[in-house]
Amino acid sequence: MKVNQVAxxxxxxxxxxxxxxxxxxxxxxxxxxxxxxxxxxxxLEKDNALAVVDGAAGKLVKTAKIGxxxxxxxxxRDGQQLYVATSDDDVIQIIDADSLRKVGTLPSGDDPETFxxxxxxxxxxxxxxxxxxxxxxxxxxxxKVKSIPVGVEPEGIAVSPDGQWVASTSETTNMVHWxxxxxxxxxxxTLVDPRPRAASFTADSKQLWVTSExxxxxxxxxxxxxxxxxxxxxxIPGVTAEKIQPVGIRIDPQRRYGYIALGPxxxxxxxxxxxxxxxxxxxxxxxxxxxxxxxxxxxxxTTNGVSNDISLIELxxxxxxxxxxxxxxxxxxxxxx
Amino acid sequence: MGCPTAASRSAPCPRASGLAVLRTRVFQGLLxxxxxxxxLGPADGAxxxxxxxxDKTASAAKAPAQAAQPAVAVKLGFLTASVTEGVxxxxxxxxxxxxxxxxxxxxxxxxxxGQFTGQRFExxxxxxxxxxxxxxxxxxxxxxxxEYVLVNLPAEHIVALQRSVGSRQVLVFDVASRDDRLRAEDxxxxxxxxxxxxxxxxxxxxxxxxQKRWMKWFxxxxxxxxxxxxxxxxxxxAKRFGAKIAVRKPWEHSFDDRRTPASEVPVFTQGVDYDVLxxxxxxxxxxxxxxxxxxxxxxxxxxQGLVAAGWHPVHExxxxxxLQHRFREKAGRGMREVDYGAWLAVRAIGEAAxxxxxVQFAAIRxxxxxxxxxxxGFKGVPxxxxxxxxxxxxxxxxxxxxxxxxxxxxxGIIHPKNELDTLGYDESESGCRLSR
Numbered sequence: 001m002k003v004n005q006v007a008x009x010x011x012x013x014x015x016x017x018x019x020x021x022x023x024x025x026x027x028x029x030x031x032x033x034x035x036x037x038x039x040x041x042x043x044l045e046k047d048n049a050l051a052v053v054d055g056a057a058g059k060l061v062k063t064a065k066i067g068x069x070x071x072x073x074x075x076x077r078d079g080q081q082l083y084v085a086t087s088d089d090d091v092i093q094i095i096d097a098d099s100l101r102k103v104g105t106l107p108s109g110d111d112p113e114t115f116x117x118x119x120x121x122x123x124x125x126x127x128x129x130x131x132x133x134x135x136x137x138x139x140x141x142x143x144k145v146k147s148i149p150v151g152v153e154p155e156g157i158a159v160s161p162d163g164q165w166v167a168s169t170s171e172t173t174n175m176v177h178w179x180x181x182x183x184x185x186x187x188x189x190t191l192v193d194p195r196p197r198a199a200s201f202t203a204d205s206k207q208l209w210v211t212s213e214x215x216x217x218x219x220x221x222x223x224x225x226x227x228x229x230x231x232x233x234x235x236i237p238g239v240t241a242e243k244i245q246p247v248g249i250r251i252d253p254q255r256r257y258g259y260i261a262l263g264p265x266x267x268x269x270x271x272x273x274x275x276x277x278x279x280x281x282x283x284x285x286x287x288x289x290x291x292x293x294x295x296x297x298x299x300x301x302t303t304n305g306v307s308n309d310i311s312l313i314e315l316x317x318x319x320x321x322x323x324x325x326x327x328x329x330x331x332x333x334x335x336x337x
Numbered sequence: 338m339g340c341p342t343a344a345s346r347s348a349p350c351p352r353a354s355g356l357a358v359l360r361t362r363v364f365q366g367l368l369x370x371x372x373x374x375x376x377l378g379p380a381d382g383a384x385x386x387x388x389x390x391x392d393k394t395a396s397a398a399k400a401p402a403q404a405a406q407p408a409v410a411v412k413l414g415f416l417t418a419s420v421t422e423g424v425x426x427x428x429x430x431x432x433x434x435x436x437x438x439x440x441x442x443x444x445x446x447x448x449x450x451g452q453f454t455g456q457r458f459e460x461x462x463x464x465x466x467x468x469x470x471x472x473x474x475x476x477x478x479x480x481x482x483x484e485y486v487l488v489n490l491p492a493e494h495i496v497a498l499q500r501s502v503g504s505r506q507v508l509v510f511d512v513a514s515r516d517d518r519l520r521a522e523d524x525x526x527x528x529x530x531x532x533x534x535x536x537x538x539x540x541x542x543x544x545x546x547x548q549k550r551w552m553k554w555f556x557x558x559x560x561x562x563x564x565x566x567x568x569x570x571x572x573x574x575a576k577r578f579g580a581k582i583a584v585r586k587p588w589e590h591s592f593d594d595r596r597t598p599a600s601e602v603p604v605f606t607q608g609v610d611y612d613v614l615x616x617x618x619x620x621x622x623x624x625x626x627x628x629x630x631x632x633x634x635x636x637x638x639x640x641q642g643l644v645a646a647g648w649h650p651v652h653e654x655x656x657x658x659x660l661q662h663r664f665r666e667k668a669g670r671g672m673r674e675v676d677y678g679a680w681l682a683v684r685a686i687g688e689a690a691x692x693x694x695x696v697q698f699a700a701i702r703x704x705x706x707x708x709x710x711x712x713x714g715f716k717g718v719p720x721x722x723x724x725x726x727x728x729x730x731x732x733x734x735x736x737x738x739x740x741x742x743x744x745x746x747x748x749g750i751i752h753p754k755n756e757l758d759t760l761g762y763d764e765s766e767s768g769c770r771l772s773r
Contacts, residue, residue, distance in 0.1 A: 111662070129659050130666065132449055151453065152446045153659055171656060172684075172713065173450040174691065189453040191691065194713045195656070213655075214713045242718045242756065264717075 036296045039336045041082055042303060042310060043070035046328035050100065055294050055335055058312050058322040064100040067093055072114040073332040077121030085112035097336060107144045109135040116157045125166050127154040134168050136184060146184050150177045156199035156210065167208050169196035176210060178226055188226050192219050200249040211246035211260060218246055218260055220276055230276045239265050248290035252297060259300055261288040268302060270318055282320050284311035295337040303330040410457045411696045413683060414478040415440050417489040418465050436489045436512055437462055438668035439676030443683030456690050472501055479507060484698045487682050489513040489675055499525040506698050512678035516566060520726040521768030529727045532678040535570035537761035538645040541733035541745035542638055543574030548747050551612035556585040559618040567640065568617040583611040588623050602630035615639045648677035649736040657715040681729065685712055726769040730757040
């Protein structure tokens with residue numbers, strides 16, 4: 001187990017299981033605060049429901065039916081509303097995060113799966129897999145702004161934190177399509193490895209990370225040139241290469257570590273985000289899909305599609321501490337302070 | 338052989354009648370007839386049953402600026418024998434546009450990608466009368482400058498085609514046959530096979546039965562030519578995985594007419610100690626009558642019951658549900674194995690053209706046959722062509738009519754190079770030797 005001592009002092013002073021006394025002392029000296037409570041919302045693809053989990057306690061609080069085949073989920077900037085793609089209803093639902101009642105719908109286009117929000121929280125960008133489109137939605141007006149043609153089976157989508165780009169990956173065309181947010185047009189395309197899945201910008205908007213499910217790699221693209229600058233493979237003793245199918249990505253805001261869900265390899269890869277090297281593999285539940293940080297970055301949550309649970313990973317120790325059964329096919333997760 | 342494929346055991350689907358009507362009207366004579374160039378967008382005119390919104394949007398959309406140079410077309414042909422009317426049970430007739438719909442979908446996919454690469458793909462479809470000589474139509478395609486020909490034809494016709502190719506620049510994609518002979522003594526360097534062979538299907542079943550420890554097999558063989566070939570593959574698998582063929586019996590359709598399946602099957606299966614009944618009946622002539630009627634309570638596997646298949650209506654993992662949806666929306670019916678075989682062939686060409694950034698035949702051919710070629714076929718692993726026999730290596734689905742049971746290679750079966758090569762003839766066993 002790798003423990004980054006500097007990181008360990010930052011903002012985390014819960015009982016430090018396994019850590020040395022000196023680290024605990026350091027932690028106290030640095031003025032760490034107790035882990036803040038958070039609430040997780042997990043979409044359950046097969047249960048047509050949303051699971052609500054107390055993240056700090058690691059306990060399932062309740063489950064609410066919401067619509068057919070819920071997958072992508074995003075929390076509004078004010079934390080009051082959840083946007084959930086109920087794929088087989090062909091809409092994105094607006095759900096009150098307290099009451100879990102549906103308060104409206106957004107016109108997402110057919111079969112919405114993944115979507116991303118702009119930094120101001122005003123627009124959503126939706127991948128319409130069956131139609132080869134990215135649909136832009138004005139949240140306040142609850143109206144479609146534009147449909148942008150992209151490659152076959154658009155999947156991953158991300159908005160750069162500086163607001164300049166929307167990156168859309170297409171799984172069968174095998175490209176990243178660079179949509180200029182001001183023009184709402186594709187202005188460049190980058191060919192990537194087969195079946196690109198998730199895409200995620202670094203906080204400084206300088207890099208785009210893309211996972212390729214079939215090649216089993218993480219690609220790091222330079223945003224300025226829109227070229228691939230690093231191709232990171234994964235090797236896990238006792239796990240065949242075919243089982244390594246990278247999907248979800250989370251990168252911490254300091255760009256210290258990046259985390260990659262490896263699907264049926266049942267691991268999360270920890271990437272040194274400065275050196276762009278794999279530093280650890282964390283064993284989690286089966287077929288790990290998507291990842292999310294707690295709002296204070298003290299934990300990482302994983303949705304595990306086959307074992308029907310979520311795993312809790314303590315940061316920065318990179319220690320898997322708990323799994324919480326949530327329901328059938330947990331897909332997406334957001335954390336609310 | 339009006340039905341050269343094993344697709345008759347695919348899922349029920351609505352009958353697509355437009356094509357059949359058109360064909361019978363047009364094909365009075367000997368051969369070919371309709372030659373339709375398919376482009377992305379509204380170009381497939383009368384045959385377009387249901388255009389989805391996406392196609393309209395995509396065709397209306399302007400290609401991005403950086404791909405604005407005039408696109409050079411990659412020309413493909415599809416040569417298929419017409420489906421004999423009335424084949425298949427009433428609830429699951431063989432669609433007349435079998436295979437062609439898969440090719441059309443993939444042409445659309447290639448052209449969507451082509452918007453960003455400045456490449457364009459065209460398909461010319463030719464439907465032959467059942468049993469007609471395919472050579473004149475094949476020559477005609479080559480004369481039109483077509484360099485890639487997809488074929489859904491009986492094995493003997495494929496052999497005839499490959500002998501006529503000579504040194505000419507053409508790749509033939511066999512998108513339907515199972516016949517191991519085409520991958521062995523009758524193999525050819527320019528003929529690629531996209532669906533699993535009999536040996537691959539039988540090995541997939543064999544691996545699963547080994548995992549279940551159901552090691553005593555009762556083999557029932559139908560009278561169609563393909564049945565004997567599949568049965569031979571099953572016997573080879575039994576040897577490979579250490580199973581025992583307890584008995585092999587032909588099903589001869591020669592029973593007293595007064596006897597029903599309910600009285601015949603118990604007698605047929607009586608007196609043998611076995612774990613599982615393996616049936617070889619590609620046409621579906623009797624295999625569906627066996628389940629629940631055997632003397633001993635035993636499961637049925639093979640061409641009925643638990644089937645091994647390259648594609649199946651229940652398959653949804655690894656994004657397969659997206660392909661199922663897109664196909665159904667375009668074709669108005671479910672995707673069958675031959676449709677998948679054709680989709681794979683067209684996508685293989687498209688993938689190569691994208692990667693080599695070229696539409697030159699030699700560049701595409703070399704890339705398709707190279708070690709770096711990796712096709713995403715909705716089965717979780719990259720697919721590629723075996724260098725020794727031009728067979729597309731791929732996982733095989735094991736499914737019952739309404740649920741997926743397993744995917745081969747099954748857990749625990751290992752191989753020094755690629756576990757997919759535990760299915761079918763590995764390099765050292767192959768009767769075909771091809772150098773690149």
